[in-house]
Amino acid sequence: MDLYRDKIILAPMVRAGRTPLRLLSLKYGADLCYTEEIVDTKLLNSQRIVNEAVGTIDYRNGDDIILRLSPEEKGKCVLQIGTNNGESAAKIAKLVGDDVAAIDVNMGCPKPFSIHCGMGAALLKQTDKIKEILTSLKSAAIVPISCKIRCLDDQNDTLNLVREIEKCGVSALGVHGRRRDERQGDRCRIEEIREVVRCVGGDLPIIANGVSGEINTYSDILRQKAESGASSIMIARKALATPSIFRKDGGILSKYEDIGNFLDLAAEYDENYTMTKYVIQRILGSDQEYDPRGKATVEAGSVLEICRAFQKEDVYEKWRKERQRKQSKRKIFENP
Ligand code: FNR
Secondary structure, three states: OOOOOOOEEEOOOOOOOOHHHHHHHHHHOOOEEEEEEEEHHHHHOOEEEEEOOOOEEEEEEOOEEEEEEOHHHOOOEEEEEEOOOHHHHHHHHHHHOOOOOEEEEEEOOOOHHHHHOOOHHHHHHOHHHHHHHHHHHHHHOOOOEEEEEEEOOOHHHHHHHHHHHHHOOOOEEEEEEEEOOOOOOOOOOHHHHHHHHHHHOOOOOEEEEOOHHHOOOHHHHHHHHHHHOOOEEEEOHHHHHOHHHHOOOOOOOOHHHHHHHHHHHHHHOOOOHHHHHHHHHHHHOOHHHHOHHHHHHHHOOOHHHHHHHOOOHHHHHHHHHHHHHHHHHHHHHHOO
16 A cells, blocks of 8 residues: 555644645645544534535534545545544544545644543553554545554653554554654654664554654755655644645745635635634744734734735635535525
C-alpha cells in the first residue's frame, strides 16, 4: 500500500485542518492531508449529506459541519479520529466507507480534554486498548488505517509499542518526536524517530513529525525527512503559518498571497467565521497588531468582513450567489 509512502503531508490540526486549508495545501503541493481530529461521538451523531450547493459530501449535525469533503481531495484526505473505543472506531469506518482515503487514530494529543476522556496520549500507556481499537478498525474499514503517536519516556517502550501497533495491520505510523510532557518549544527527538524507522525495517511506512521549527523552505522539508530516515514527513505549525511551504517550485509566497488563496477557498467552501478567522490570524502572526488588514481581521465579526479586509468581498459574493442559485434550482426540481 503506497498511500503513505514517500509523502509530504499536512498534519492533523484541530480548527485548522478543515476543507480550505487541506485543499490549499494540496494545491500548493502536499501529497496527502489529514483532517482535524474529530471525536468519535461527534461523527457518529452526524448525518451524511451530499451537498449539491457547495459540491461536497458533508457530515453535519444541524448547522454544524463536522466534516466537509471536496471531490478535489478524493483519495488524498486522511480522516483523523479521537477515540478510546474499538466499537465506535469500527462504526466510524462503516459510516465513512471510502469517502476518505484512510482513517488515522490520534494517540498523541496531550491536552487535558483528550486525556480526560482516555483518548489521545492517554492511549500510549494502554497497549491492549490500542490493539482493540486498531484491530476492530482494521476489520471494519475498507480503507487503510494508521495511527499517530508520541515518543514514550523510555525509548525501549516506544519500540515495543511500535511492534505491537505493527502487528495490528496498520498501513502507516506517524511519530511525533516529543514525549507526552514535552511541548512545542522542546527539541524534536529526531534520533528516536530514526530508531523507530530502524525497528520496523522498511515494512511499515513511518511518518516523521515535529520538525516545523527547523523548516523555512521546501528543501528543509526534504532535509528533515532524509535526516529522520522516515518514509514520509508531516508538517503542522509551519503549514499553518505558511501554507505555501508545500510549494516545490517557486518558494514560499508572501503571507498576504497565502491569505488571499486561503480566502478564495474559504469563500468557495462556505467555511464558518471562527475557523476562517483562526487560520488567518495564524498566518498573520504579529501583523495582527500593526497591519491595517490584520487589525481589520481582529475586529471582523463575519467571513464577509474578513474578506473585505483583504479585498475579497467580490469572491465571497460570487460563491454566495452561486450556492443560492444551485439551492433554488434544486428547490424547483424538487417542487416543480
Ligand atoms: C495540533 N496537533 C494535532 N495532532 C493531532 O494528532 N491531531 C490534532 O487534531 C492536532 N491538532 C493540532 C492543532 C494545532 C493548531 C497544532 C499547532 C497542532 C499536533 C500536530 O499535528 C503535530 O503533531 C505537532 O504540531 C508537531 O508538528 P510540527 O508542528 O512540528 O510540524
